[in-house]
Amino acid sequence: MSQDIVVTAAMLAIGDELLSGRTKDKNIGHLADLLTLSGIDLKEVRIVADDEEAIVEALNALRGKYDYVFTSGGIGPTHDDITADAISKAFGVPCEYDEVAMTLLAEMYRRREMEFTEARQRMARMPRGAVHIANPVSTAPGFIIGNVHVMAGVPQVFQAMVDNVLPTLRTGTPVLSLAIACPYGEGEIGTPLTAIQKAHPETSIGSYPRYVGQKFSTEIVVRGRSQAVIDAAGAEVREMIDAIRQRKDIAENHSAEA
Amino acid sequence: MSQDIVVTAAMLAIGDELLSGRTKDKNIGHLADLLTLSGIDLKEVRIVADDEEAIVEALNALRGKYDYVFTSGGIGPTHDDITADAISKAFGVPCEYDEVAMTLLAEMYRRREMEFTEARQRMARMPRGAVHIANPVSTAPGFIIGNVHVMAGVPQVFQAMVDNVLPTLRTGTPVLSLAIACPYGEGEIGTPLTAIQKAHPETSIGSYPRYVGQKFSTEIVVRGRSQAVIDAAGAEVREMIDAIRQRKDIAENHSAEA
Known part of the structure; x- marks a missing residue:
C-alpha cells in the first residue's frame, strides 16, 4: 500500500x-x-x-x-x-x-x-x-x-x-507475519499456494520445508504490513490445508471400502 | 609461494x-x-x-x-x-x-x-x-x-x-592452520603480533577475542600452505606469550615486594 x-x-x-x-x-x-x-x-x-x-x-x-x-x-x-x-x-x-x-x-x-x-x-x-x-x-x-x-x-x-x-534509526511500517503449521509438503501445497499468493499481492507468502522422519512438512509464513491483509491471506491458507485434509480422508475411505 | x-x-x-x-x-x-x-x-x-x-x-x-x-x-x-x-x-x-x-x-x-x-x-x-x-x-x-x-x-x-x-572440484593447496590459546587480550598482544605477522608474510595470522567473565582472552590462529611456515610463525607466537607471562610475573613480584 x-x-x-x-x-x-x-x-x-x-x-x-x-x-x-x-x-x-x-x-x-x-x-x-x-x-x-x-x-x-x-x-x-x-x-x-x-x-x-x-x-x-x-x-x-x-x-x-x-x-x-x-x-x-x-x-x-x-x-x-x-x-x-x-x-x-x-x-x-x-x-x-x-x-x-x-x-x-x-x-x-x-x-x-x-x-x-x-x-x-x-x-x-x-x-x-x-x-x-x-x-x-x-x-x-x-x-x-x-x-x-x-x-x-x-x-x-x-x-x-x-x-x-x-x-x-528511521524505521518503516513493520512487516507483520503469521506462521501456519502445515502437515503437508511443498509438493502438495505448491499449486494452491501460488494461487493464494497471486490473489494477495500485498502479502509475501513463504513456505519453509522441514524434513523429519523421511517426511516433509511445511511452515507457511504470511508477511505483510497490515493485519487485515495478512488475516485475509491466512484464512485462505487454512482453507487450503483443510481442503487437502478432506481430499485425503475421502481417498482413504475409498481405499478402505475397496 | x-x-x-x-x-x-x-x-x-x-x-x-x-x-x-x-x-x-x-x-x-x-x-x-x-x-x-x-x-x-x-x-x-x-x-x-x-x-x-x-x-x-x-x-x-x-x-x-x-x-x-x-x-x-x-x-x-x-x-x-x-x-x-x-x-x-x-x-x-x-x-x-x-x-x-x-x-x-x-x-x-x-x-x-x-x-x-x-x-x-x-x-x-x-x-x-x-x-x-x-x-x-x-x-x-x-x-x-x-x-x-x-x-x-x-x-x-x-x-x-x-x-x-x-x-x-579442482582443489588447491590446502590452507593448514595452527591454533594457539592465549590467556591475554588483543590489546596486550597486538603490537608484538603485528611484528610476527610482518616477519612471516607467507602466513596469515588471525587473533580471535573471547570475552568471558569480564575478561578478554584470545585464540591466535596461524594459517599457511606449508607446515614449515606455520611452525616458524607459531614458535614466535609461543615465545611472545611466554615473554608477556614473564613480564607479568616480574611486575607482580615487584609489587609484592613493595
Missing part, C-alpha cells in the same frame, strides 16, 4: 574467520531479527575477508543502494583489524585517532591498571567526522559515518552496540 | 527467511568448513532475497570473479522458489523441464503413491544444458551450470549435495 514506509538495510560481516569456518556467524541472524521487529527490511548480507579492497568494494556497493548499512568485525586492536581504515578509504576521509575515544580508553585502562598499549590505541581510530556508538561491554566504541554503522564482531559487543543504534 | 595452487569460491545463499531472521543459516558455516579442508578459499558470501533481479545481479558478480560459486535455497516446488529461473536468466538460457529429472521424480512419487503435482514438477526445471547434482535425501536434483553449483536450502539436502559436489 502506498502509505507504507519502507526502510532498507544491508549488513556487511567482515572477517577471515567467518569464511574459513573457524567462526560460525551469530550476528547476521541477531540483526535480522531486530531489524524485522523494527520495520527495517534487511535486503542483502555480504561476508568478506579482512581485505581492504574487498571491504571497500562491498561497502561502496551497499551504502549506495540501501538506507542503512551495518558492519560487524575488524575494529579490535590487532593487525588484522582493518575495518576503520577500509571504511575511511571508502568514504575518502583520513582515518584518525579520535580524541574522545582516546580519553575513554585511556581512562578505562588506567582504572584497570593496564597499559594503554599502541595496539589498544588502534581501537580509537576512526574516519574523520565519525560519530561514536557506545560500547558498554568493553569501552572501545563503534562508529557511524554517513549511513554506515560500524560495530564489533564479538557477539556480546555487537549486540550491545545494536541496542544503542536501533533507537536512532 | 609460487607453486601453491589457489582455487577460489563464493557462496550465494538465497531466501527471504534468512534476511527476516526466521531461519538462522547453517549452510554457510558448513560449506566454509568443507571448502577449507579441501583447499578451496571461500572469499565472499552473499545472502539475497527470493528476488530475481537480486539473484541475477549477485550471481553474475560472483561467477565472474571466483573459480566456483555455490548457491543454497529456492529450488523447491513453491512460488517463492525462483532460483532455477534466476540462474537461467543470469546465463541467458531457457529454464526447462529436464527430462531425466522428470523421470526420476515421477518414479519416486509413483513409488510413494503420491501425486506428481504441477508444483512438484517445478523441481525438474533447470537451465538448458545444466548437469545434475544427485539428491540422495529427497530426489529432486540440484544442478551445475558453468562454474555455478545450485543446491537446496534445507540443511540435510544441502549437505548431501555438497558431499556429491566436492569430489568433482
